[in-house]
Amino acid sequence: MRSRAPRHLARPGTAREIHGCWGIPRLFGRGTTRMCDVVVIGGGVIGLSIAYELAESGLSVRLLEQGQIGQEASWAGAGILPPGNPDWARTAEARLRAASAQLWPQWAEKLESQTGINTGYVRCGGLEVRLGSPPSELAEEAEGWRAEQVAIEVLSPDDVRERFPGVSADVTAAYYLPDLAQVRNPWLLTALRTACVQHGVELFTGCPVTSLERNGERVHTARTPGGDFSASHFVIAAGAWSRELIQQAGWRLDVQPVRGQIVLLERLPLPFPCVVQSGTRYVVPRRDGRILVGSTEEHVGYDKRNTSAAVSELLAFATSISPELREARFNRAWAGLRPYVNQGRPFIGCIPTLTNVCVATGHYRAGLQLSPITAVLIRQLITGEPVSLPHDCHRYGTHHDRVS
Numbered sequence: 001m002r003s004r005a006p007r008h009l010a011r012p013g014t015a016r017e018i019h020g021c022w023g024i025p026r027l028f029g030r031g032t033t034r035m036c037d038v039v040v041i042g043g044g045v046i047g048l049s050i051a052y053e054l055a056e057s058g059l060s061v062r063l064l065e066q067g068q069i070g071q072e073a074s075w076a077g078a079g080i081l082p083p084g085n086p087d088w089a090r091t092a093e094a095r096l097r098a099a100s101a102q103l104w105p106q107w108a109e110k111l112e113s114q115t116g117i118n119t120g121y122v123r124c125g126g127l128e129v130r131l132g133s134p135p136s137e138l139a140e141e142a143e144g145w146r147a148e149q150v151a152i153e154v155l156s157p158d159d160v161r162e163r164f165p166g167v168s169a170d171v172t173a174a175y176y177l178p179d180l181a182q183v184r185n186p187w188l189l190t191a192l193r194t195a196c197v198q199h200g201v202e203l204f205t206g207c208p209v210t211s212l213e214r215n216g217e218r219v220h221t222a223r224t225p226g227g228d229f230s231a232s233h234f235v236i237a238a239g240a241w242s243r244e245l246i247q248q249a250g251w252r253l254d255v256q257p258v259r260g261q262i263v264l265l266e267r268l269p270l271p272f273p274c275v276v277q278s279g280t281r282y283v284v285p286r287r288d289g290r291i292l293v294g295s296t297e298e299h300v301g302y303d304k305r306n307t308s309a310a311v312s313e314l315l316a317f318a319t320s321i322s323p324e325l326r327e328a329r330f331n332r333a334w335a336g337l338r339p340y341v342n343q344g345r346p347f348i349g350c351i352p353t354l355t356n357v358c359v360a361t362g363h364y365r366a367g368l369q370l371s372p373i374t375a376v377l378i379r380q381l382i383t384g385e386p387v388s389l390p391h392d393c394h395r396y397g398t399h400h401d402r403v404s
Contacts, residue, residue: 036060036202038382039222039231041209041245042238043067045074045185045371046360048192050235053375055199057383062229063201064222066208066241070189073239076262076336078284078292079188079368080275082126083179088149093345097366098148099389100373104181107372108188114198117191120184120286125274127155127164130173131320138173151178166271166322180275182284183368212248217355219249233382235358240302240337242361251351255361257302257337261310262294265318267328280365281317283325291328293318295365296335306333338364346370348377358382 040051043065051063084098108121130137138154145152155174160167163176196203204224212234213221222229236245240257268289276283284292296310311333318325341347341362351357358381360374373389380387 035230035232036062037231038062038233038235039064039229040235040237041222042236042242043069043203043205044072044237044239045070045189045192045367046239046363046374047235047237048189048196049371049375050237050360050378051201052192052196052199053379054382055196055201057379059382061196061201062231063196063203064207064209064224064229065203065205066238068205069193069203070186073260073336073338073367074189075185076260076295076334077185077365077368078262078282078294079120079183079185080126080277080282080284081121081181081183081369083150083177083181085148085150088147090147094148095389096346096370096373100370101179101181103372103376104183108183111188111191111195115191115194117187117194118184119188119191121181121188122183122287123179123181124285126177126180127160127167127272127274127276128175128177129160129167129171129276129278129321131168131170131278133173135173138175142175145175145177152176153178164272164274164276166324167276168321168323170320176274182275184286185368188368209245212245212357214250214354217353219354219357233356233358235360235378235382237360239361239363239367240339242339242359246351246359246361249351249357250353253341253347253359253361256299256340258340258364259298259300259303259335260295260338260365261298261306261314261333261335262292263311263314263318263333264331265291265293265325265328266331267291267325271322271324276321278317278321281314283318283321290331291318291325302337304335304337306335338367340364346374348374350381 037059038054038061040047040063043063051061055061081104084101086098086102089095089098108119111119142154153176155176157171160171160174207224209222209224211223212219219234220230236242238245243255246253266289270285282294293314339361344364346362348360358378360378363370
């Protein structure tokens with residue numbers, strides 16, 4: 001498909017957001033379908049970003065979300081954005097991360113200027129620490145950042161105590177990444193949703209896709225309880241719910257849900273200004289005194305309930321990082337289901353057995369982080385533009401094969 005010239009922002013009243021797909025017959029006429037350029041299935045940060053990028057390039061887009069916009073894994077994350085250097089990144093994973101890191105400042109600025117909504121994007125820095133471990137435990141990680149020519153400072157325990165007095169005195173190894181950034185998930189999702197509507201994307205919530213109808217090497221229709229959606233191209237970006245949709249398209253990708261629990265605390269003044277991480281756990285301070293503590297990795301199917309054991313573990317982690325957090329006010333806890341594929345690596349690409357279906361899923365803990373580059377890559381694949389990253393950088397989900 002050729003990319004058309006970008007359209008102006010939609011006039012008031014021309015873009016629609018439909019709650020519940022039972023309104024489809026009223027809109028399109030009962031028993032009829034209406035064509036558009038692209039149907040995006042999934043309304044998390046990945047689906048919204050793709051819809052926005054495609055609409056901005058001039059394509060007509062409909063987005064179908066089975067629940068509410070951005071209420072699954074996208075809502076549950078912490079919005080940590082690690083740095084990267086595209087010129088020196090060597091592995092496929094690092095190139096993808098670095099390409100997205102390079103896009104983020106312009107991406108956030110563009111969304112904010114078009115919608116007037118603050119995304120909370122800020123370069124806050126990030127401190128990686130270990131408690132009770134020898135400094136050598138972080139040496140390999142630090143060397144990896146240096147090899148990528150990303151700004152990094154290796155800190156001694158005395159350095160940490162001097163520069164970050166709110167961090168535990170039990171820190172024995174640390175390094176600091178001054179270019180690490182963060183974004184506020186709910187604010188970003190609101191900005192993306194608004195930008196989509198401004199650019200003419202039709203959003204359908206409460207609209208689950210029950211089947212994808214194929215004719216040879218093409219999908220021609222997405223069926224929902226309220227009606228059918230036809231398009232020239234389809235994008236499956238349904239997060240942890242992508243596996244069945246991909247199978248309906250005649251392919252197999254082993255996407256598994258992994259529960260991540262997170263705790264919200266409140267305290268002013270903040271104990272430290274930067275993100276503090278220790279392996280897969282983190283403490284993320286927001287400027288308004290909110291502090292996110294996460295997160296777990298639990299293979300429990302589609303169970304999104306919080307558990308007292310996990311919440312207790314996260315609170316213990318928070319106070320081990322900063323004893324000052326013992327006095328923080330507990331606000332609440334929640335959980336999300338992350339899409340997991342092949343050791344946490346995403347699949348971003350076309351289904352090889354079909355000519356008009358792309359997949360963007362398996363981002364696991366990096367959905368917000370990788371959303372800009374994912375949107376750009378899908379737009380390039382659909383419009384036939386040269387793809388900006390090598391093939392192995394965006395199609396390295398595995399365990400897939402054809403389904404008859």
